[in-house]
Amino acid sequence: MNEENQKGKEHPLSIVINSAVMIFTDLGFEVVVGPELEDVWHNFDALNVPKDHPARDMQDTFYIKGEEGKVLRTHTSNVQIRYMEDFAKSGKKPPFAIISVGKCFRNEATDATHEMQFYQIEGLMIGENISMANLKGVLSHFYKEVLGEDTNLRFRPSFFPFVEPAIEFDLTYKGKWIEMGGAGMVHPKVLENCGIDSEKYQGFAFGPGLERLMVIKYVMPDIRDAYHGDLRFNQF
Amino acid sequence: MKVSYSWLQNYFEEKLPESEKISEGIIFHSFEIEETEKMGNDVVFDIKVLPDRAHDCLSHWGIAKEISAIFDLKIKDKKYKIFEPKPTELEIKIEDEKCLRYMGRMVKNVEVSESPAWLKEKLNAIGQKSINNIVDAANFMMFDLGQPIHCFDLDKLESAKIIVRNAIAGEEINLLGIEKIGNLQKSRSVLLSQNDLVIADEKGPLAIAGIKGGTKAEVDNNTKNIVIEVANFNSVTTRKTAKKLNILTDAVKRYENEISPELCTKVMDAITDLVFELGGGEVEDTIDKYPKKVEQKKVSVSINYINKRLGASFSKAEMESVWKKLNFTYIVKDGDFEIEIPYLRIDLTGPHDLVEEVIRILGYDRLEEKLPEIKLESKMNETYSKMFLARNKLLGEGYSEVMTYTFRDKGEVEVLASASDKKFLRTNLSDGLRESLKLNQLNAPLLGMKEIKIFEIGTIFKKGGEEMCVAYGDKKGIKEMKLNEYAESAKLFLNGLAGVGDPENRGPEKMTLPMKFKMWSLFPFIARDIAVWVPENILSEEVEKIIKENAGDMVVRGPELFDEFKKEGQISYAFRLVFQSFESTLTDQEINDVMTKVSDKLKERDWQVR
Numbered sequence A: 001m002n003e004e005n006q007k008g009k010e011h012p013l014s015i016v017i018n019s020a021v022m023i024f025t026d027l028g029f030e031v032v033v034g035p036e037l038e039d040v041w042h043n044f045d046a047l048n049v050p051k052d053h054p055a056r057d058m059q060d061t062f063y064i065k066g067e068e069g070k071v072l073r074t075h076t077s078n079v080q081i082r083y084m085e086d087f088a089k090s091g092k093k094p095p096f097a098i099i100s101v102g103k104c105f106r107n108e109a110t111d112a113t114h115e116m117q118f119y120q121i122e123g124l125m126i127g128e129n130i131s132m133a134n135l136k137g138v139l140s141h142f143y144k145e146v147l148g149e150d151t152n153l154r155f156r157p158s159f160f161p162f163v164e165p166a167i168e169f170d171l172t173y174k175g176k177w178i179e180m181g182g183a184g185m186v187h188p189k190v191l192e193n194c195g196i197d198s199e200k201y202q203g204f205a206f207g208p209g210l211e212r213l214m215v216i217k218y219v220m221p222d223i224r225d226a227y228h229g230d231l232r233f234n235q236f
Numbered sequence B: 001m002k003v004s005y006s007w008l009q010n011y012f013e014e015k016l017p018e019s020e021k022i023s024e025g026i027i028f029h030s031f032e033i034e035e036t037e038k039m040g041n042d043v044v045f046d047i048k049v050l051p052d053r054a055h056d057c058l059s060h061w062g063i064a065k066e067i068s069a070i071f072d073l074k075i076k077d078k079k080y081k082i083f084e085p086k087p088t089e090l091e092i093k094i095e096d097e098k099c100l101r102y103m104g105r106m107v108k109n110v111e112v113s114e115s116p117a118w119l120k121e122k123l124n125a126i127g128q129k130s131i132n133n134i135v136d137a138a139n140f141m142m143f144d145l146g147q148p149i150h151c152f153d154l155d156k157l158e159s160a161k162i163i164v165r166n167a168i169a170g171e172e173i174n175l176l177g178i179e180k181i182g183n184l185q186k187s188r189s190v191l192l193s194q195n196d197l198v199i200a201d202e203k204g205p206l207a208i209a210g211i212k213g214g215t216k217a218e219v220d221n222n223t224k225n226i227v228i229e230v231a232n233f234n235s236v237t238t239r240k241t242a243k244k245l246n247i248l249t250d251a252v253k254r255y256e257n258e259i260s261p262e263l264c265t266k267v268m269d270a271i272t273d274l275v276f277e278l279g280g281g282e283v284e285d286t287i288d289k290y291p292k293k294v295e296q297k298k299v300s301v302s303i304n305y306i307n308k309r310l311g312a313s314f315s316k317a318e319m320e321s322v323w324k325k326l327n328f329t330y331i332v333k334d335g336d337f338e339i340e341i342p343y344l345r346i347d348l349t350g351p352h353d354l355v356e357e358v359i360r361i362l363g364y365d366r367l368e369e370k371l372p373e374i375k376l377e378s379k380m381n382e383t384y385s386k387m388f389l390a391r392n393k394l395l396g397e398g399y400s401e402v403m404t405y406t407f408r409d410k411g412e413v414e415v416l417a418s419a420s421d422k423k424f425l426r427t428n429l430s431d432g433l434r435e436s437l438k439l440n441q442l443n444a445p446l447l448g449m450k451e452i453k454i455f456e457i458g459t460i461f462k463k464g465g466e467e468m469c470v471a472y473g474d475k476k477g478i479k480e481m482k483l484n485e486y487a488e489s490a491k492l493f494l495n496g497l498a499g500v501g502d503p504e505n506r507g508p509e510k511m512t513l514p515m516k517f518k519m520w521s522l523f524p525f526i527a528r529d530i531a532v533w534v535p536e537n538i539l540s541e542e543v544e545k546i547i548k549e550n551a552g553d554m555v556v557r558g559p560e561l562f563d564e565f566k567k568e569g570q571i572s573y574a575f576r577l578v579f580q581s582f583e584s585t586l587t588d589q590e591i592n593d594v595m596t597k598v599s600d601k602l603k604e605r606d607w608q609v610r
Helices: A012-026 A077-089 A132-147 A188-193 A211-218 B005-009 B019-029 B060-071 B117-125 B133-145 B235-245 B250-256 B263-279 B303-310 B316-325 B351-362 B382-396 B430-442 B483-495 B540-550 B588-604
Strands: A037-039 A070-072 A096-105 A117-127 A152-157 A163-173 A176-186 A202-206 B002-004 B032-039 B042-048 B091-094 B099-108 B149-153 B161-166 B172-174 B179-181 B184-186 B189-191 B197-200 B205-208 B226-233 B282-289 B298-302 B329-333 B336-340 B454-462 B465-474 B477-482 B526-535 B555-567 B570-579
Touching (some): A012 A096, A012 A117, A012 A132, A077 A117, A077 A188, A117 A132, A132 A152, A132 A163, A132 A176, A132 A202, A132 A211, A132 B303, A152 B019, A163 A202, A163 B351, A176 A188, B005 B019, B005 B060, B019 B042, B019 B060, B060 B316, B091 B099, B091 B282, B099 B161, B099 B263, B133 B149, B133 B250, B133 B263, B149 B205, B149 B263, B161 B226, B172 B205, B197 B226, B197 B235, B226 B235, B226 B263, B235 B250, B263 B282, B298 B303, B303 B316, B303 B351, B316 B336, B316 B351, B382 B454, B430 B454, B465 B483, B477 B483, B526 B540, B526 B555, B526 B588, B540 B555, B540 B570
Parallel strands (some): B091 B161
Antiparallel strands (some): A037 A070, A096 A117, A117 A202, A152 A163, A176 A202, B099 B226, B099 B282, B149 B226, B172 B189, B179 B184, B197 B205, B298 B336, B329 B336, B555 B570
16 A cells, blocks of 8 residues: 555654754754743843843743743744853863754744744854855855755845844845845854853854745745644645 | 935935835845835835934934945035024923933924925825924924924923923823823823933923923913923833833834934034924023033954954955945054944944944945855754654654644743733643644545654643653554653664664755645545456556546545455455545535546446445
C-alpha cells in the first residue's frame, strides 16, 4: 500500500527552521536557544529599550500576572543578551556568531498575516570588523539559498533601540518587493550592557519572522492555519 | 502623521519633485509612508515617523528638512515680524522642574473670527477641524513646527499670573472639547493627583500641562485678550499623566517623545506673527522662564569609524556632503569631524548615530553585499539537537508533526490584558494534541491516512518555570514527557540508523524543490469506497484509470487502492475516493450520480462491482 503513510510528515515551519539552521551553521554560526518566559532586563532593558518610553509600546507585550518584571518574550533578541553575558563572563574574546530560532509573542489581534505567537530567527555576529556590508552579504546569501538566486535584497531606514544604524529589509521574490524584517548594527550600549568592549568590537544582528518566509516559499494564504494542529497543513 | 505636499512646498523656493518622487525619497532615506492620498490639488502623505525621530519630525518643518537633505534642496529663510518692545503685566512662576521652559506672551485686543480660507484648507488637508482664527493658528503651528501651543483667554484668569505647579490631590478640571460619555455628549471632567503638572491661575488649574486645556480660560468668540503659551514639559511625566487619564492628544504625542526646549524661541516668534496677521492686537513682551538652558551637544567621528562600521569606503567629501545636506555645523579637527548637533536632533548622541546619518542620506543601495571573511566554528546547541533527534525519531515512527497554540483557557501562568480570551499558558502539550487528534481523525479519509499519529515538541509553562516537552499519540492514547527524557530513548533508537539523527546530514534540500501550498476547501468532504471483481490478469492500475477518468473533478483524493484479494481466478480491488468542492457543500445525490457513472463504466468491461 501507500509507502508515504509509513513516515510522518513534518510541519512546514520545521522544514523552514531546519533549513535556516543548516544554512547559517554552514557559515559558522552557533545554534543557541533561550527562554520564552523572560525577564524585562533581557527582553527590554539590556536591549536599550528605555522604560516609560513610547518605544516599548511598539511591541505589544504580554506581562505575566503576579510576576512583576516577567514577560513573554516579544522577540528572540533576549538570546543575544543571554549569550553575550555568558560569553563575556567566560573571558572569551570575539569573534562569534549565533543563530537562534524560537517562538515569540505579541499581544495583538490576529489576522491573516499576524498571530499572537510567531517564530523569529535571530542572528548575531560580533568581531573586530563585522560591518553592515557583511549583514547585507549574510542576509542575501541566506535568502538566495532558500528562495533562489533571483532574490534581491534592499535596506530601508528603520528604528529598533538595540541597533544603530537600524534597517528594515525587503526581498524581491517573483518580481515583487516584500517586507521581511528588521536588522542593523548592534548598538554600542547593548554590547556594553553585556560586558563587551564596544570600542573594539562591532557587529550586526537581525531578527526576521519565519512565518513570512514560509508563506512566501510555499505561497500560503493565511498563517493562522500553522497553529491549528491540522495535518492538512503538512503538505511537504 | 499626515503631511500635505502643498504645505511642504511653502518651505522651498524651487518646485518640489512630483509627489511620487517625494514619497520614494522619504521611504528610502527616512520613513515608511503608510498611505498617499490625493485631495483636490494637494497630495497628503501619511508618514510613519520613526520613534527616534519623533523629537524633530512630527511636523511639516521636520519633513521639509528631510526632503531638503534627500533632494539637496535649500529651505527658504523665513523671517518673522519683530514687534516693538512693550512692557507686560504678565507674570509666570514655575514651581516644579517637570516644566523645562515656559514662554508666555499677552496679545490684547485681538479679533477672534473665522479663519481665512488658506488656513482652513491646510488644517482640513491633515484632518483637523477649524474652530476660530486663534485656536487654528495654535493648531497650525504645532503641525508646522512640531511645538504644541496653547492660548488662554486672559480675562477669564484671576489675574495676569500663570503658575506651573503640581496639582493638589483631588483637584478637578473640566476639559476642553466634547466627548461621548455614555449616551451624552458633554465635556469631560477629570480628577487630578499631586504628580500631575498643571497650568494654573491663582485660584485653580487652567490646563493639564502639555496634555489638554480646560474650559475655564477657553478662547471663544467674545475673547479680547489672550495669553499665548509656548512651553516644554518633561516627556516621561507628561506621558504618565496622559496614560493615567487616558488622554491622547497631538500635544501629548509630541511631548511624550521629548522635544527640545530650544524650539520654543522660534515658535513664539512664529505664532505671534501669525496671531497678529489673523487677529491684529497689541503684542506685549514675552516672558521666558527657562531655568536650565540645554547645552550644545558636540559629537566627534572619524571617516574610518564610519567606513569600518559600514564596510564601505566613502570619501571625506561624501561625508561632508551629508553634514551639509543635514545642515550640521562642523569643523575638521585632527582628521575627525567635530559636529554640533542641532538642538532638535535629540536622537543623535554618539558617533554610531552619525554612521546611520551618512548611510541613509547617501543611500543604503550603496552598501555592497560582502560575506564576512572570518572563520568561525559552528556548534550545535544541546537542546536544539535533542529536538532534532526527537523529531526524527517520531517522524520515522510514522508520527506527523503539529504545532498548537501556547495560549489556553486554563493553566498556572496567566498573562495580563490579553487581546484574546485565552489568557493562560499551556501546562502540557497533551490537551492541544488531543484536539488536533480529533480534528485530524475526522479528516482521515481526506488525508489518506489509515491511522492518525501526531506529535508536538514545544514549551510548557508551570508555576516553577518553563520546560521543553514532547508529546505524541494516536487513537490509543497520548504520551507526554520532558524533552530530555525522550531524547535519551531517541538516541538509542537512532544509533541503529547511521547518520539520520545528525543535523549535519540533513541539508536544506527539501527547501529547494519548487513546492506550492494548496489551500484546502472549507466545505465538508464525502468519502466513498468502490470494490470490483476483475480477471486475475487485470492490473489494479487499469481499474484505477477507468475510475479516475469517470469520477469527475470533485475528487480531491484517490482513487486509492486500500484492499485486494484473489479468489477463484478473480481478483478484488477496493478503492477509496474522497470528494470535496471549493464552492459548495456536496450532496449525497451528486456523489451517488458520480459513483453510478463509475460503476456503469466498470460494468461495461463485464466486471462485477461489489
